[in-house]
Amino acid sequence: MDEAPDLVGVWQARIITLFPDAFPGTLGLSLTGKALHEGKWQLHTHDLRGFGIGKHRNVDDTPAGGGAGMVLRADVVGPAIEDAMRAARGRWPLVYLSPRGAPFTQAMARDWARSDGVTMLCGRFEGVDERVLEHYGVQEVSLGDFVLTGGEIAAQAMIDATVRLLPGVLGNAASTEEESHSAGLLEHPQYTRPAEWMGRAIPDVLTSGDHGKVDAWRREMSEKLTQDRRPDLWDAYKK
Numbered sequence: 001m002d003e004a005p006d007l008v009g010v011w012q013a014r015i016i017t018l019f020p021d022a023f024p025g026t027l028g029l030s031l032t033g034k035a036l037h038e039g040k041w042q043l044h045t046h047d048l049r050g051f052g053i054g055k056h057r058n059v060d061d062t063p064a065g066g067g068a069g070m071v072l073r074a075d076v077v078g079p080a081i082e083d084a085m086r087a088a089r090g091r092w093p094l095v096y097l098s099p100r101g102a103p104f105t106q107a108m109a110r111d112w113a114r115s116d117g118v119t120m121l122c123g124r125f126e127g128v129d130e131r132v133l134e135h136y137g138v139q140e141v142s143l144g145d146f147v148l149t150g151g152e153i154a155a156q157a158m159i160d161a162t163v164r165l166l167p168g169v170l171g172n173a174a175s176t177e178e179e180s181h182s183a184g185l186l187e188h189p190q191y192t193r194p195a196e197w198m199g200r201a202i203p204d205v206l207t208s209g210d211h212g213k214v215d216a217w218r219r220e221m222s223e224k225l226t227q228d229r230r231p232d233l234w235d236a237y238k239k
């Protein structure tokens with residue numbers, strides 16, 4: 001992956017990880033994979049092990065003050081960040097995937113898609129030395145209120161959400177404007193053939209051919225669903 005020449009003006013994700021083999025992972029499939037293949041976005045991994053110290057390329061050490069687990073060293077992560085950010089140009093967020101971070105949202109994906117690229121630091125073990133986060137002004141972002149073993153899955157989820165908003169990645173651009181979270185509401189239910197399944201018919205309005213009525217029904221369902229399932233989103237939407 002690192003051998004690919006940088007294409008001018010193409011959005012890039014740079015991932016600092018102990019497990020570069022985890023990439024592109026699911027990002028190499030379907031629409032994101034096709035777009036990666038076609039050079040609509042680029043992915044580079046920076047192997048944290050390569051910045052390790054001594055013959056054994058140590059990357060971690062015991063936590064100051066004691067306690068369980070290991071912490072990624074500042075003098076290992078620092079040079080890896082320097083290396084990954086050397087290629088950064090224009091607006092380029094530097095992110096640490098972390099359960100302590102601000103929750104990832106569609107608005108962040110939109111913002112990152114408008115930047116020139118993003119660098120993501122994937123933690124492992126107990127995380128990284130705090131000083132490195134302070135020194136580089138790293139933004140901490142969380143995939144949700146749960147703890148993963150490493151940042152790689154979170155990085156892939158966030159890159160997926162971002163890359164699908166880049167121009168030309170999805171075939172049908174309108175589909176990113178109407179879907180869940182883009183306008184602060186959840187999406188209406190979707191149906192396709194067959195017209196009847198297990199005694200359940202598709203709602204009549206959807207087969208009526210009346211686009212005005214279809215739009216009104218979808219809007220109504222979208223609002224109802226949001227009210228029922230996500231009162232927090234509904235309150236924010238009404239404001």
Ligand code: SAH
Nearest residue numbers: 097098099123127142143147148150151154
């Ligand atoms: N000791 C840490 C958790 C470490 S989990 C704490 O309690 O905050 C190991 C690594 O997995 C983290 O460094 C982070 O990069 C990643 N990770 C775990 N949960 C995550 C989440 N919800 N979102 C994003 N990254 C997460």
